[in-house]
Amino acid sequence: MTDTATLDRPAPLGRRIRRFMSDQPLVPLIVLLVILVGVLEFLRPGIVNERWIANTVKFAIPLAMLAACQTMTMLTGGIDLSVSTVATMAAFFMAAQSVALDPVSAGAIALLPALLIGIANGIGVGVFRVHPLIMTLGTSLVGIGCLQVYQRTVIASGARVPDGLTWLGTGLTGGVPNALLLFIPVAAFVILMLRFTGFGRLLYAVGDNERAARLSGVQYWRVILALYVLSALIAGITGLLYLGLIRTPSLSLADPLMLPSVAAAVIGGTSIFGGRGGYAGTIVGALILTVLTTLLRLLQLPEGARLILFGAIVLLVTAAYLRLVDDR
Amino acid sequence: MSRFLRRQGWVAGLFVLFLALLVVTRLIQPGYGAADFGSLARAVLPYAFAVAAQTVVVLAGGIDLSVAAMMALTSVTAAALMAGASEEFALAVVPFVLALGFALGAMNGALIVVSRVPDIVVTLATLFMLQGAALLVLDAPGGGAAEWLKALIVGTVPIPGLPGAVTDWIPKALVVLVICLAVVWIPLRRSRLGLSLYAIGSSDLAAFRSGVPVARTKILAYALGGLFAAMGGLTLTMSTGIGAPIPGPYLLASVAAVVLGGVALGGGRGGLLGPIIAVFVLRLVRTDLTLLAVDPNVTTIIEGVIMVVVVMLGALVAMRGRTP
Numbered sequence: 218m219t220d221t222a223t224l225d226r227p228a229p230l231g232r233r234i235r236r237f238m239s240d241q242p243l244v245p246l247i248v249l250l251v252i253l254v255g256v257l258e259f260l261r262p263g264i265v266n267e268r269w270i271a272n273t274v275k276f277a278i279p280l281a282m283l284a285a286c287q288t289m290t291m292l293t294g295g296i297d298l299s300v301s302t303v304a305t306m307a308a309f310f311m312a313a314q315s316v317a318l319d320p321v322s323a324g325a326i327a328l329l330p331a332l333l334i335g336i337a338n339g340i341g342v343g344v345f346r347v348h349p350l351i352m353t354l355g356t357s358l359v360g361i362g363c364l365q366v367y368q369r370t371v372i373a374s375g376a377r378v379p380d381g382l383t384w385l386g387t388g389l390t391g392g393v394p395n396a397l398l399l400f401i402p403v404a405a406f407v408i409l410m411l412r413f414t415g416f417g418r419l420l421y422a423v424g425d426n427e428r429a430a431r432l433s434g435v436q437y438w439r440v441i442l443a444l445y446v447l448s449a450l451i452a453g454i455t456g457l458l459y460l461g462l463i464r465t466p467s468l469s470l471a472d473p474l475m476l477p478s479v480a481a482a483v484i485g486g487t488s489i490f491g492g493r494g495g496y497a498g499t500i501v502g503a504l505i506l507t508v509l510t511t512l513l514r515l516l517q518l519p520e521g522a523r524l525i526l527f528g529a530i531v532l533l534v535t536a537a538y539l540r541l542v543d544d545r
Numbered sequence: 546m547s548r549f550l551r552r553q554g555w556v557a558g559l560f561v562l563f564l565a566l567l568v569v570t571r572l573i574q575p576g577y578g579a580a581d582f583g584s585l586a587r588a589v590l591p592y593a594f595a596v597a598a599q600t601v602v603v604l605a606g607g608i609d610l611s612v613a614a615m616m617a618l619t620s621v622t623a624a625a626l627m628a629g630a631s632e633e634f635a636l637a638v639v640p641f642v643l644a645l646g647f648a649l650g651a652m653n654g655a656l657i658v659v660s661r662v663p664d665i666v667v668t669l670a671t672l673f674m675l676q677g678a679a680l681l682v683l684d685a686p687g688g689g690a691a692e693w694l695k696a697l698i699v700g701t702v703p704i705p706g707l708p709g710a711v712t713d714w715i716p717k718a719l720v721v722l723v724i725c726l727a728v729v730w731i732p733l734r735r736s737r738l739g740l741s742l743y744a745i746g747s748s749d750l751a752a753f754r755s756g757v758p759v760a761r762t763k764i765l766a767y768a769l770g771g772l773f774a775a776m777g778g779l780t781l782t783m784s785t786g787i788g789a790p791i792p793g794p795y796l797l798a799s800v801a802a803v804v805l806g807g808v809a810l811g812g813g814r815g816g817l818l819g820p821i822i823a824v825f826v827l828r829l830v831r832t833d834l835t836l837l838a839v840d841p842n843v844t845t846i847i848e849g850v851i852m853v854v855v856v857m858l859g860a861l862v863a864m865r866g867r868t869p
Contacts, residue, residue, distance in 0.1 A: 341853065341856075347857055350810070351800060356849070356853065358797065359849035359850055362844075362846030362849055366842045480666075519684070520680050520684070521676075521680030521682075524673045524676050524680065525678060527677075529674060531670045532656065532660065532662065532667060532671075536660035540661075
């Protein structure tokens with residue numbers, strides 16, 4: 218009877234909150250997002266309106282898509298540092314090819330380098346077992362070099378952003394960003410794939426315990442190859458979307474998104490060591506980072522102070538979140 | 546024992562590669578002489594210190610993404626302090642900047658230990674913070690450097706008793722590099738701390754259970770990394786005479802050279818000599834390609850391909866070694 222008595226007594230509030238949080242890791246993230254928006258509204262009353270929300274979503278989407286690449290690769294214990302290069306290459310090829318070709322074939326050509334870099338990454342990491350950090354840094358270096366050489370050849374012919382991409386990147390339909398037309402299927406695909414398909418489960422398995430996965434008959438290199446190709450393709454598509462949003466192709470187009478994409482995945486609760494996390498958290502992470510950027514810009518701090526605050530907040534949020542969700 | 550042999554073999558192989566590349570350079574450009582070697586050594590300096598910083602941290606099982614930002618911050622701090630100041634004042638600036646690097650590195654380590662967030666995420670966050678701090682110190686390239694500091698890495702070292710033809714091949718920059726690295730590295734390697742460093746790198750759990758103070762060692766590893774990065778920042782100011790608040794390409798280069806130099810990214814295996822030779826090899830390849838009048842952009846592609854291929858081969862060798 219004493220046993221049931223102790224069971225009946227409610228656990229301390231702190232422990233219950235913690236348990237709730239680790240069951241529902243999205244809740245604290247959404248709370249943080251709401252708090253940030255609240256602070257924004259408090260600092261500049263009236264700023265949070267439909268237009269602002271649409272704008273925030275519009276800028277968060279490319280970040281969230283690149284962070285999808287990071288989320289998937291991190292689940293296997295890897296990282297993909299070539300995403301910004303892949304995105305930039307896709308955007309640049311698209312803009313250069315659109316001068317002469319129709320958007321569909323230009324898009325196909327633009328995604329070709331993404332495919333190649335993805336295959337190279339996959340072979341390096343999966344077959345040769347190179348550390349993903351090194352492999353993706355290396356391929357992105359090669360990619361940047363190719364891009365610089367390519368730029369020389371197209372400088373005369375000029376560049377053009379297809380109208381379709383501009384519509385997709387910047388357009389609003391009834392106050393809703395058109396980019397959601399692309400993002401919702403991609404996000405649904407990633408979430409459902411991670412949760413319900415064999416491939417998604419394999420990613421978790423490989424990241425959680427590679428040896429165990431291998432001994433259970435998982436063909437490691439195939440999983441990794443498919444993963445990096447998928448990651449590069451998503452990065453390439455993001456590049457096309459980002460081109461529509463920014464509308465001026467340059468050689469460093471997607472570079473500012475590189476490190477924030479890692480930060481978004483980490484804030485979203487994906488473990489960089491693999492095996493834990495998911496895409497839903499990453500989307501909220503990307504929104505948090507975008508709102509945070511707006512907030513810091515609103516404070517009218519010098520660029521340096523803004524970077525310091527950004528870094529400090531990313532670190533603080535990650536540390537607090539880790540503490541909250543699991544107490545190792 | 547066989548692992549020891551393999552490691553030394555890797556370093557020796559790199560050195561042979563370096564000598565072979567020097568010969569190739571001589572063949573491409575018969576005029577390549579001591580003066581060119583001196584400028585190679587000068588160009589290598591900041592890279593070599595960045596690599597040293599990364600090596601210490603990687604050996605301890607971590608990774609430091611903030612290395613280039615740290616160099617930018619220490620470089621602009623030195624340049625801003627020395628601008629318009631007297632030559633003697635620079636004598637105080639140098640130790641101050643080195644101490645700053647050490648302290649900021651220790652901050653990196655302490656944040657990792659206290660927050661329990663993975664190294665790669667913490668140093669990613671401090672990358673932003675250090676870069677921001679550098680922009681606060683100087684918002685555009687500027688500042689100055691003392692003349693004696695600039696002279697420290699230009700020219701050669703005359704050694705009495707040796708003919709000029711030999712001393713011409715000993716540029717001051719190389720001597721500065723060797724002395725700075727040796728003063729920190731050799732005592733470290735022979736001390737208890739050095740042993741602990743390798744221990745936490747190969748397995749921090751095993752190290753902890755053997756009574757190694759893991760947290761303290763980790764913080765010190767990052768602090769030493771910061772110290773090396775500060776040296777790198779100083780050499781940046783020394784060679785350009787100004788400080789630039791934008792981080793250079795040193796992060797990528799440092800990671801590449803660490804891997805090429807035979808240091809395991811997981812930590813605990815490798816030394817400092819390999820990565821330093823690797824960075825010379827990488828720079829010399831660049832020089833050769835420039836001498837061959839290859840488009841500098843194509844050079845970037847070739848460098849990347851070399852890096853990827855070598856790393857793949859290294860991984861293949863390691864794999865063969867694991868499964869005999």
